Structure formats: C-alpha cells, structure tokens
Amino acid sequence: xxxxxxxxxxxxxxxxxxxxxxxxxxxxxxxxxxxxxxxxxxxxxxxxxxxxxxxxxxxxxxxxxxxxxxxxxxxxxxxxxxxxxxxxxxxxxxxxxxxxxxxxxxxxxxxxxxxxxxxxxxxxxxxxxxxxxxxxxxxxxxxxxxxxxxxxxxxxxxxxxxxxxxxxxxxxxxxxxxxxxxxxxxxxxxxxxxxxxxxxxxxxxxxxxxxxxxxxxxxxxxxxxxxxxxxxxxxxxxxxxxxxxxxxxxxxxxxxxxxxxxxxxxxxxxxxxxxxxxxxxxxxxxxxxxxxxxxxxxxxxxxxxxxxxxxxxxxxxxxxxxxxxxxxxxxxxxxxxxxxxxxxxxxxxxxxxxxxxxxxxxxxxxxxxxxxxxxxxxxxxxxxxxxxxxxxxxxxxxxxxxxxxxxxxxxxxxxxxxxxxxxxxxxxxxxxxxxxxxxxxxxxxxxxxxxxxxxxxxxxxxxxxxxxxxxxxxxxxxxxxxxxxx
Ligand code: HEM
Numbered sequence: 001x002x003x004x005x006x007x008x009x010x011x012x013x014x015x016x017x018x019x020x021x022x023x024x025x026x027x028x029x030x031x032x033x034x035x036x037x038x039x040x041x042x043x044x045x046x047x048x049x050x051x052x053x054x055x056x057x058x059x060x061x062x063x064x065x066x067x068x069x070x071x072x073x074x075x076x077x078x079x080x081x082x083x084x085x086x087x088x089x090x091x092x093x094x095x096x097x098x099x100x101x102x103x104x105x106x107x108x109x110x111x112x113x114x115x116x117x118x119x120x121x122x123x124x125x126x127x128x129x130x131x132x133x134x135x136x137x138x139x140x141x142x143x144x145x146x147x148x149x150x151x152x153x154x155x156x157x158x159x160x161x162x163x164x165x166x167x168x169x170x171x172x173x174x175x176x177x178x179x180x181x182x183x184x185x186x187x188x189x190x191x192x193x194x195x196x197x198x199x200x201x202x203x204x205x206x207x208x209x210x211x212x213x214x215x216x217x218x219x220x221x222x223x224x225x226x227x228x229x230x231x232x233x234x235x236x237x238x239x240x241x242x243x244x245x246x247x248x249x250x251x252x253x254x255x256x257x258x259x260x261x262x263x264x265x266x267x268x269x270x271x272x273x274x275x276x277x278x279x280x281x282x283x284x285x286x287x288x289x290x291x292x293x294x295x296x297x298x299x300x301x302x303x304x305x306x307x308x309x310x311x312x313x314x315x316x317x318x319x320x321x322x323x324x325x326x327x328x329x330x331x332x333x334x335x336x337x338x339x340x341x342x343x344x345x346x347x348x349x350x351x352x353x354x355x356x357x358x359x360x361x362x363x364x365x366x367x368x369x370x371x372x373x374x375x376x377x378x379x380x381x382x383x384x385x386x387x388x389x390x391x392x393x394x395x396x397x398x399x400x401x402x403x404x405x406x407x408x409x410x411x412x413x414x415x416x417x418x419x420x421x422x423x424x425x426x427x428x429x430x431x432x433x434x435x436x437x438x439x440x441x442x443x444x445x446x447x448x449x450x451x452x453x454x455x456x457x458x459x460x461x462x463x464x465x466x467x468x469x470x471x472x473x474x475x476x477x478x479x480x481x482x483x484x485x486x
Contacts, residue, residue, distance in 0.1 A: 010352045012057055015039055015049035023050020029191070032334045032464055036060060036365050046346060048357065052195055056337075056358045059346065060365045062372075062414050067346060068338055068361035069422040070412050073100060076338035076359060078425050084197040085467075088207060089188040089266065091215050094259035101405075104424065105246055106260055108406035111428040113240035119435050120310040121235045122164035126436055127308055129160045130443040144480045146453070149284075150277045150473040157273040158182070160436055165264060167236030169221045178217075184210035186266070189467050211262070218258035237264060268429055268436075271332040274470035275433070276440050278330040279322055282379045284450040284477040285457045289381070293318055293445045294482075308442050310435065319438045321381040327419040329379055331364040332468045336421060366416035373416070379459075448479040 017023040028035045028051060036058065039047050045060040059067050068076065079096035087097040095103055133156050134140050139147035158179075163171040170178065188207035198204070222242060224230055232239055241257045252260075283289050297305060300315045313319070337360050344353045353359065368376045374383070399410035404424045413422045420427035427433075444450075452458065453476065460475040 010350055011354070012046045012048045012346075012349075012351050013043045014055075015043070015047055017050055021050070021053045023053075025051050029464065031462075032362065032469075033364065033368070036362055040365070046349060046351060051358070051360075054358050055354075055356060056360050057340075057353050058360045058362070060362065061369065062366055062416050063348070065361055065363050065366060065416075065418055065422065066412050066414070068359045069336065069363075069418070069425070070410075071338060071344075071359075071423070073424070075341055075344055077341055078338055079103075080339040081337045081358065085189065085193050086263070088193075088197055088204070089185055089211060090263045091211055091255060091259040093253075093256050095263050100424070102246075104405040106256075107404075107428045109241055109244040109252065110237065110260065110264065111406045113237050113244075114428075114432055115235070116310070118235035118240075119431065122432070122435055123308060123310045123313065123439050125164045126160045126439040127443055129163050130156065130440055133159060134443075134447055140479070142481075144478065146476050146478050148474045148476050149280050150273070150471045150475055153277040153280070154269075154273045156440070157276060157436070158269055160440060161265070161268050161272060164436070165237050165268065165432060166261060167221070167234055167238050169230075170218075170238075170261075173217065178214075181210040181214050181217075182265070185214060185262070189266070191465070191467060214262055215255055215258040218261050219254040222254045222257055237261065264429070268432065270466075270468035270470070271429075272433055272436055274332040274468055275323070275326060275330065276437055277471050277475070279326045279437065279441060280444065280450060281459060281471055281475055281477065282326060282329075283322070284452045285379075285459055287449055287451045289322070290445055290449045293322070293441070297442060297445065305446060308439065313435065313438050313442075316438070316442070317385075318381060319441055320434065321384040322441060323434060323437045324384055325379060325381040328367045328373070328417060329377075330462070330469070331367065331419040332470065333419075333421075334362055334364050334464065334469050336361045336363075336425075363416075363418035363421070367419070369416065446482065448481060450477045450479050453478055 015024050024035065028049065035049075039049070039058070040060055045064050046057065048055050048057045050056070058064070079100065083096040086095055090097070093102075094106060098106075137152065137155075139145060139152055158174055159171065162174050162178075174182075184203075184206040187203040188211075190203065193204070196204075218238070221238060225232075225238070225242065238257060238261060241252050241260060244252050246252070296316050296318045297308075300312055301308070337358055340353050340355050340357045340359055342355050345351070346353065366372055370376055399413060401408040402411040403409075406428060409424070409426055410422060420430045461472045462469050463472045
C-alpha cells in the first residue's frame with residue numbers, strides 16, 4: 001500500500017517488494033539478467049528497485065546505457081560507489097581513492113604502456129606460459145581426458161597475465177607466496193563488502209594483511225629495479241609506470257605503482273578467466289569450430305604452424321569473432337553503478353531521478369535483445385562475419401569523439417554492444433584482453449579438440465555470487481590431443 005500511495009509521479013516505477021530494506025536484493029542477486037528482462041517487460045526500460053536499502057534506478061537498452069555511461073561528472077559519480085569496496089583492496093591514492101582527474105591520468109599511464117611493442121612481446125610470453133602449463137598440469141596427461149574449465153582457466157590466466165603485464169618477478173612469486181595473498185585479497189570483493197567494507201570480519205582482516213604485504217612486495221620490486229640491479233629487458237607495466245609522471249611533474253610514488261598493479265591484476269584476472277572459460281565451454285558445444293579455427297591458423301601461418309605473433313592475430317578474424325561473440329552473451333560485468341549527484345531528467349520521459357538514487361546500467365541487456373541481434377540466445381561467432389573489422393572496437397565507429405586524457409572515446413554511443421563500457425570509465429584493458437584471450441585460444445586450438453561429455457550441446461548456468469559473473473563450477477569438458485604430447 002505504501003508503495004502505491006506514496007508513488008511520486010516524476011519518479012520511475014518501483015519494483016514490487018515485501019521486505020523494506022532488502023527489497024529486491026535477493027532476486028536481483030540470484031540472476032541479474034532475469035531480473036532486468038522480467039522487469040523491463042513489466043515496467044519498461046527505466047525502473048527503480050531496492051538494493052540493500054538503496055533506491056537503485058535501472059536504465060536499459062541503448063538510451064539507458066548512454067544516459068548512465070556517458071553521464072557528466074557533475075551528474076554521476078563512480079568513486080562514491082566503488083571506493084568502499086575497491087580502496088581496501090587496491091590501497092590508497094589510486095583508482096577510486098583519488099579525484100577523478102587523477103584516475104584519468106592513471107588510465108593514461110596504463111593505456112600508453114600497452115604499446116604495440118609491449119603487446120607483441122606479450123603474445124610470445126603468453127604462448128610460452130600456456131605451453132608450459134599444459135605440459136605440467138595434471139589434467140593434461142596422456143592423449144585424452146577431462147578438465148574442470150573454470151578452475152583450470154583461473155589458474156592459467158593468472159600465469160599468463162602476470163608473466164606479461166606484471167613482469168617476471170611477480171610471475172615467479174605466483175609459484176609460491178602470491179597465490180595465497182591474491183586469494184585473501186580477492187575475498188575483499190565479496191558483495192557483502194558493499195555493506196560492510198571495514199567491518200572487523202575475518203575475511204576483511206585477511207584482506208588488509210594481504211594488501212599490505214602485496215604493496216610491500218611490489219614496492220620492493222620497484223626499489224630493486226631502480227637500484228640498477230635488474231636489467232630493463234621487458235615491456236611489463238611496472239617498468240612503464242616507473243617512468244611515468246603526473247601533469248604536475250611528480251613521478252608515480254611506489255605505493256601508487258603497487259596499487260595500480262593490484263588494480264590491473266584484479267580487473268584483468270576475473271574478466272579474462274571468466275571469458276576464456278566461456279569461450280572453451282561454448283566451443284565444446286560446437287566442436288566443428290575447432291576445425292575451422294585450426295584451418296584459419298594454417299591459412300594465415302602456413303601448414304607447419306610456426307609460433308604465433310601479434311601481427312598474425314589481426315589476420316585471424318574468426319579467433320576475434322569467437323571472443324567478441326562470447327563477450328556479447330557472457331560479459332563478465334553485468335551491472336555498472338553510479339551515484340546520482342543532482343536531480344536528473346531522463347530525456348523522452350517525465351522522470352526526474354533524485355540525488356539520493358544510485359543508477360545502474362547493464363549493457364549486457366541490449367547485447368541480448370532480439371531488437372538488436374537475430375536469435376540473441378544462439379552463440380554464433382559467424383554472426384559477426386560481415387562487420388568484425390568495423391565493430392572490433394566500438395570507438396572506431398563514426399561517433400563524435402571526446403578526449404578524457406587517456407584516449408579518444410565516443411561522446412555518446414548508440415551501440416547495443418558495449419562489453420567494455422563507455423565514457424570516462426570505459427575499459428583501457430580491451431586490447432590486452434583481446435591479445436590474451438586470442439593467444440590462449442590459438443594455443444588451445446593447436447593442442448586440443450574439446451567437446452561436452454557425451455557430445456551434449458548443453459551449457460552450464462552462470463554464477464552471479466561474486467561481482468564478476470562466471471560459469472558455474474564444476475563445468476567439465478572432454479579433451480583429445482591433436483598431436484603428440486608436449
Ligand atoms: C573498466 C570490462 C579487462 C582494466 C571496465 C568497464 C568494463 C570493463 C565494463 C567499465 C566499468 C564502469 O564503467 O564502471 C572488461 C572486460 C574485460 C576487461 C569485459 C575482459 C574481457 C580488463 C583488463 C584490464 C582492465 C585486462 C587491465 C589490464 C580496467 C580499468 C577500467 C576498466 C583500469 C577503468 C575503471 C574506471 O575508469 O572506473 N572494464 N574489462 N580491464 N577496466 Fe576492464
């Protein structure tokens with residue numbers, strides 16, 4: 001009755017709920033996409049729901065994506081939402097624990113560090129890590145077997161990302177102390193920490209110990225490198241950040257280098273391990289695609305399949321399309337949030353969103369609407385055959401551009417496909433992610449053919465219990481070796 005009597009005509013409809021504070025928290029948390037699509041059918045593209053006591057207004061489809069992701073800094077704010085969760089993990093003075101202008105500079109440092117030379121070297125390093133991993137992993141002994149894809153891919157991507165982006169010292173530490181620290185730090189990302197980030201709970205204590213140890217370890221690596229003891233012979237991000245200067249001329253302090261590296265580790269690890277898992281699980285439902293992918297490699301590289309290079313990747317559109325189509329259906333980030341800073345009119349409606357609300361965007365919804373994609377629930381990399389080059393990076397399109405200090409980004413976007421977001425908070429890791437995912441995919445295609453047990457075409461459900469969505473584990477597939485054991 002309350003909800004009916006006190007409805008403000010200028011506010012969007014509120015999703016019906018019985019329990020005041022929790023509102024729709026559980027239904028949303030269990031399956032955000034089902035929640036978005038069913039309420040879209042009931043209320044339209046704009047509606048409000050109660051998420052842990054917060055009035056949260058969801059704006060869907062291309063207009064909604066654009067309204068939130070390209071919102072002005074005076075209207076919407078990311079750090080107020082993300083800082084309680086991220087600062088205890090990344091540490092002080094980086095990402096959301098600093099003014100937005102500083103984050104823009106930090107994004108510039110990272111984006112400019114991902115040079116062609118760096119990416120070229122990463123392809124070689126990542127390939128070597130995958131081959132070494134396959135050689136020593138217990139799941140890959142003999143000529144055929146099975147493996148639990150999400151678990152094994154989480155292990156693999158930590159090695160590939162750390163060896164390339166984080167550098168040799170960090171990679172070597174993952175064979176020992178870093179794996180546990182990483183795990184403890186990662187626990188800081190549990191959704192309960194949106195409510196209780198600083199509560200003296202055991203997992204938060206472990207998180208704080210792990211963060212301090214990690215910052216100290218990175219700082220030590222930087223000090224050692226600065227002392228001249230280590231030869232600069234790699235393109236990792238630590239070397240690059242050591243040379244960067246803010247606009248006012250100050251170099252990046254050691255603890256900030258550490259914080260940025262932790263943020264990259266976290267951002268890259270979850271998104272990439274989830275995506276490569278979905279890629280392999282989807283391919284296992286259509287094993288004929290392994291033959292097509294291998295054919296593509298042979299066409300580009302020659303039948304002898306010499307080692308893959310960065311230049312080869314751009315000549316293998318089907319490998320890129322497999323990544324692209326997987327991100328369409330399984331974008332690892334299902335919800336993006338902003339705090340409203342002043343009452344906001346939504347164009348084309350009577351709605352005014354008050355400053356007390358949180359805004360929520362989900363570009364994964366437009367990417368799975370039949371209005372934008374034919375048979376959206378069919379995973380088909382060939383749907384991109386005609387325009388993969390045009391759509392590879394949405395910012396290559398003819399949109400008007402704006403410069404946030406770290407690169408030109410579309411000023412507004414009509415694209416229904418935005419797995420890397422849009423606007424000032426858009427991902428700067430897209431190129432790295434593509435390089436990593438395509439390289440791992442290419443290495444797997446050379447080594448194995450995968451299929452679902454018994455040849456079934458079923459696909460596992462999605463685990464939404466962490467902030468990044470991923471396949472529900474265990475998700476086991478059968479592998480068969482293509483050639484000799486490595
Ligand atoms: C931001 C997705 C990989 C670093 C974002 C955002 C999305 C996204 C949707 C926007 C978040 C927002 O607007 O609140 C992805 C996907 C990835 C991926 C789908 C892989 C498949 C990476 C990697 C790195 C990275 C590998 C690091 C090397 C970042 C950073 C931001 C970002 C620094 C900026 C955050 C901000 O400005 O607030 N990513 N990402 N991402 N991502 Fe990624």
